[in-house]
Every structure is written in C-alpha cells, then in structure tokens.
Amino acid sequence: MFTAAALQSDSKPGQYAELAEQARGLLHGERDRIANAANFAALVYNALPGLNWAGFYFFDGSELVVGPFQGKPACVRIALDKGVCGAAASTRQTQVVADVYAFPGHIACDAASRSEIVVPLVAGGKLLGVFDVDSPTPARFDEDDRAGMENLAAIFLQSLRAE
Ligand code: SME
Secondary structure, three states: OOOOOOOOOOOHHHHHHHHHHHHHHHHOOOOOHHHHHHHHHHHHHHHOOOOOEEEEEEEOOOOEEEEEEEEOOOOOEEOOOOHHHHHHHHHOOOEEEOOHHHOOOOOOOOOOOOEEEEEEEEEOOEEEEEEEEEEOOOOOOOHHHHHHHHHHHHHHHHHHHOO
C-alpha cells in the first residue's frame, strides 16, 4: 500500500522533486485513467499547502468535462474559449494566473479561489485535458510551480501509456 509522506524539503523545487517521486510510486503499475487521475489529484491536493481545488478536466472532443478532483464541487463543462482551463487547453500552454478576478472570462467555481495554475495534458499530439489547481491565496503559484506541475503532469501522462 502506498503511503504519502509529508514533504521534507525547504525549497519548492525540492518539494516538487519529492512529490514527483511519490507520484511515480503511486501510479506505478496502473494505466487506468480515472484511477490514476483520482489518486494523482488526491496526492497533489494533500501534499501542497494553500490549495482549495486540484483536479482534472478531460476533453471530450468538443469541450472540457470535469474529472477526478479534490475540493468543492466544480463546474461540469467548460468550453475551450472560456476561463483559465479553456485558455490552457486551447493554447496548450500552462496558465499561471496570479489574480483570477483579473483574468478575462475566468470561471469562479469556488468564490474563494484567488489564483490558479492550469497545465494542458497533451499526448501524442492530442489534447487529453487539463490539470487545474486553485488557491485562496493571491499569487500562490510561480515559475517553480509551473516547472513542478508540468513535470507532475508529464508523470501522469506517462502512467497512462506505461507497460
Ligand atoms: N477557474 C477555472 C474553472 C475551473 S475551477 O476553478 C475548478 C477556470 O476559469 O477555468
């Protein structure tokens, strides 16, 4: 049975390296997308401080549909031209938003959210969805988070195609 240990490192890059190791262990040997997305969201949500939502939206061929997550109930469907998640999906670029209320078209699923990072999930050139993390703290996410979250997202994608 996998047990998540509290992160020890004092630095963000160090914490993300530890979290990446835990994610690899947690997802190892399983390829089911829902199972791995559920455990991955729970791992991230519980390991990192200052979050109020962490989870997935999967692309159904026309829009984003909510997947496994931790946090309050969320908007079910998001069009690709809407919100931070839509921006990440349509540009295929990670979105780091310091103040969600200043982001045009931001969708407030939880009014407490103040900052957000959304990483696109692209596999084999195809959009699979996005991994979205919200915080009630303004400017909670920086370039270290971008690098760390992108690496974590790559570990999730890798788990789906591992033998
Ligand atoms: N704020 C997001 C919507 C999803 S939730 O916050 C969980 C957005 O603007 O895309």
